[in-house]
Amino acid sequence: MAVAKKKEKNTSGATLAPGVSKPKTLIIVESPAKARTIEKYLGSHFRVLASNGQVIDLPKSRMAVDIEHDFEPEYITVRGKADKLKELTEEAKRSSAVVLAADPDREGEAIAYQIGKYLKEKIKQTPISRVTFNEITKPAVQEAMSHPRDINMSLVEAQKARRIIDRLVGYTLSPLLWKKVKSGLSAGRVQSVALKLICDRERDVESFIPEEYWTIEAHLHAHQHAVRAELALLGGEKPSIKNEAHAKQIIASLSGKPALVSDIQFADRTVKPKPPFTTSKLQQTAANRLGFTSTKTMKVAQQLYEGVDLGHQRLGLITYMRTDSTRISESALGETHDWLRQYFPAQTPDAPVRYSVSNAAQDAHEAIRPTRVDITPDEAARYLKGDHLKLYTLIWERFVASQMKSAVIRTSTADIQIGDGLFRTSASSFLEEGFYKIIRLGASKEERTSHQLPFEKGETLHVDKIDGVQHFTQGPSRYTDASIVRALEELGIGRPSTYAPTIETLIERYYVQRDKRQLIPTALGKIINDILSQNFPEVINTSFTAKMESMLDKVEEQSVDWVSEIKGFYFPLKGKVDDVMHALEDMHGALDEKTDEK
Missing domain, CATH: 1.10.460.10 (Topoisomerase I, domain 2)
Incomplete structure (x- = not known):
């Protein structure tokens, strides 16, 4: 005698026919890449779809704001998005619940609100909630899913x-x-x-009208090291050299005179690491260090945030990239401090470093940081190439360096007397390398290189030549x-x-x-x-x-x-x-x- 199959119940209490699978929870995000990453973190009871940005918005062809009635906007389905809205609606009808997971900012909240409002009119009985992820990692996604909330109407x-x-x-x-x-x-x-x-x-x-001026340089040798020094004082006063004739006159008066190192002064300074990136600082640094436009920086950062295939898993490599805060979560601070104590104990401070947040900052999100500090640029290079690796390296270095000790730099400044002219040259060296131990892409070679003067006070240096260099004042x-x-x-x-x-x-x-x-x-x-x-x-x-x-x-x-x-x-x-x-x-x-x- 055949045994009848027991009917399953869905979350709303309705019975399901034999062979019919349990309804899934629908999660709606903005981008397909984000959808692919999140779907891998959740079980088979979830379906993740992308809205591909706004599906309901103001029309582009007219103002669509009712001036007479408190500036009420007139929203419509975005042209070309009707099929996408239909797909989301049909999937929502088959689902036990809908979770709106657009980006964690004003724009994301508005996207979630518009989609949620539309779906609620079509599927009145299905519960609709909102979640946000500051980072797209398995723990962060699971944590967010366990704390759904209503739409934040203040943000909307x-x-x-x-x-x-x-x-x-x-x-x-x-x-x-x-x-x-x-x-x-x-x-x-x-x-x-x-x-x-x-x-x-x-x-x-x-x-701006540029003005001509000249400087005088002495090219010297000390123990097979080339040394370049600039004229700082002439007859005890700072020289003002306006033209080539004046420069040649000074050079003639100094030529053939010995070069004596009359003094060497030492000054130590402490250089603190910079805070982790905000959006604006990331755009500025990527422009200066990598030559990226602001648009390119944000496009690459968005892809790093939404998720990258790492062979055995898919992972969002950085936290949300639109932020004006330098705040870091306590868990990230702890993980980074532990990692640094293991690999860079001499450069690790006694406690994690916390940065104050600007009064003007909204502080809605953390600073931009790697989601896992153990994925170093060398490790990431196995999966990232080109621009993605460069930007990830910049973000990783800046964040990890922000949790390291300050550098201590000694600057040695030498006075070299040649006739009535006092020439100066300087060199900087690390007393404590501190955070520079980890910086490669985020600092210039000059910043990272340690130099010392190749001579002592009282030495006489060999003069190769003295020449003049023409300059023009630089305008804005x-x-x-x-x-x-x-x-x-x-x-x-x-x-x-x-x-x-x-x-x-x-x-x-x-x-x-x-x-x-x-x-x-x-x-x-x-x-x-x-x-x-x-x-x-x-x-x-x-x-x-x-x-x-x-x-x-x-x-x-x-x-x-x-x-x-x-x-x-x-x-x-x-x-x-x-x-x-x-x-x-x-x-x-x-x-x-x-x-x-x-």
């Missing part, structure tokens, strides 16, 4: 307010540019201020990716997620060109900047933009009514745009090249 409101402000500024100012200059142009709350900074700097560069430098990010951060403009997109927008719009890492405004960029900064100085300025950023932070803290704040700036702006629309001359054709044709 802050992101909503940001989008609306950006819409109001962009979609109010841009039509003015279309009508007066050229169709397809754009203005923006952050991008237009960044453009102003770049244009102002270019004006300073163009107006053009902005680079690194320096514009630093300027935006210092001025309180934008947030970690906006630095790279702001630069790329300026380049895509052809307002700015990148030439040998320098950001140079185009003729079009200068015209746009002149129109906006001259006619809307109250909006296109750093203090207004920083004030808006501060207000948006307060929305997240639930300490300000953003609707009232927006009313205070939008209606005067709209009136001013209408006035300028009538008064400003038409500039179509201003960029056309003139020819001799009639």
Whole structure:
């Protein structure tokens, strides 16, 4: 006699027919790479799908903000995402629960909110919750899954307010540019201020008049070591050499005279390791050390965060890469301290190093760090290549170094008397190598090299030659990716997620060109900047933009009514745009090249 199979029960209590598998929990993330990593950490009762970014958002073709009803936004299904939304809905209907696991920031919270709101209307009985991962490792994912929460509406409101402000500024100012200059142009709350900074700097560069000056160098030999020393004093005073004739006169007066080491002074200094990376500092360092653009840095960092195949497992190698905090979790501090005591005991302090967090920081996430300190750059090189290995190495070195002892450097400065001229040269050497023991990619060769002077006080050195070197005073430098990010951060403009997109927008719009890492405004960029900064100085300025950023932070803290704040700036702006629309001359054709044709 056949034995009847016992029917299984699902989590909602409904019975399942024989042979029907138990419903799974659906987890929705943004990217396929993140989905692949997370799915490997969870059992067969979970299904992980990617939304591929926003599926519900404001339309691009119009403002879609209801001015008359407290600036309520009009969200639609993103073009081309209807099939993706349908796929998520169908899978949610088959699932016992839905977990929204978009990135742990304002944008991620908004994505989770929009998807959750849509699904709740379609599948009213299925529970929907929210989780976040600061790092994508098995312990972190399992820990997050054990503590689901509701959507954080303060974060959603802050992101909503940001989008609306950006819409109001962009979609109010841009039509003015279309009508007066050229169709397809754009203005923006952050991008237009960044453009102003770049244009102002270019004006300073163009107006700078360089001045000629000369220095005098002595090329010496000591015990088969070449030594170069620069003239510091002439007749007891600092020389001011304006031209070649003056330089030759000084050289002639010093030629043929012996070189005596009259004094050597020693000075010791302590060099502390830098804190672990924030987003802006990572972008700046990657630009300076690796030549990466801000966009490239964030793209590679995103891939390291979402997960990399390590042969036997898939692992997110770094923590979340959009952060303004230098805070490190206690567990990571403990693991790193233990690792350092094992491999670098002489350079390990007695206790983990904790860095203070800036008052301006939101401190929503940890600093950027490796998720496992034991995956050294040498170990990672088995699985990572090229740009991914370089950026991981930079992050790993910076974090591990931040938990090591300071370096102690001795600088030896020698005075060398040649006639009436006092020449100086110096060399630096490590008394204690400290954190430099682990730094390779993150510091220049000069920083890491230890030198000592090859002579003693009282020695006479052989003079090979004395010559003059022509220089010109250096004016202000053009902005680079690194320096514009630093300027935006210092001025309180934008947030970690906006630095790279702001630069790329300026380049895509052809307002700015990148030439040998320098950001140079185009003729079009200068015209746009002149129109906006001259006619809307109250909006296109750093203090207004920083004030808006501060207000948006307060929305997240639930300490300000953003609707009232927006009313205070939008209606005067709209009136001013209408006035300028009538008064400003038409500039179509201003960029056309003139020819001799009639």
